[in-house]
Amino acid sequence: NTVAQDNIESSKNLNNSEKLKYLPKGVQNFINKKYPNDSILKAGYKKNLWVKTYEVHYNKWIIEFDEEGNWIKNYTPDGTATLESLPDEIKKVIQKNYPKQKIVKLEQKDENLYIYLDNNKNLLFKIK
DSSP: OOSOEEOGGGGTTSOHHHHHTTSOHHHHHHHHHHOTTSOOSEEEEEEETTEEEEEEEOSSOEEEEOTTSOEEEEEOOTTOOOGGGSOHHHHHHHHHHOTTOOEEEEEEETTEEEEEETTSOEEEEEOO
């Protein structure tokens, strides 16, 4: 089956622990440790070809995990990223060098923060 499948929509009316119940232990531990008080919009898996990933959706972020429950990345769906959510030093660089650009997507992988602007420019910052 090469069609993408997911069950992410199916958890909308549940509380956080119910939404995480069927996700791998690694996902549950990561979320409960890092974001214990943030309200989860939805959670579940996505399957594409041979790859299955898990996603936990928040108001502004989506957190993606591999099949074993290891963190892959945080990212924003297009259009929801704002300067306010960035660290001050990164915010200043963007305001100074790209004052007219809008952020269309943020992606955090390991120690890197990727910022995609609406002029097709992509910025990379190291996060301490």
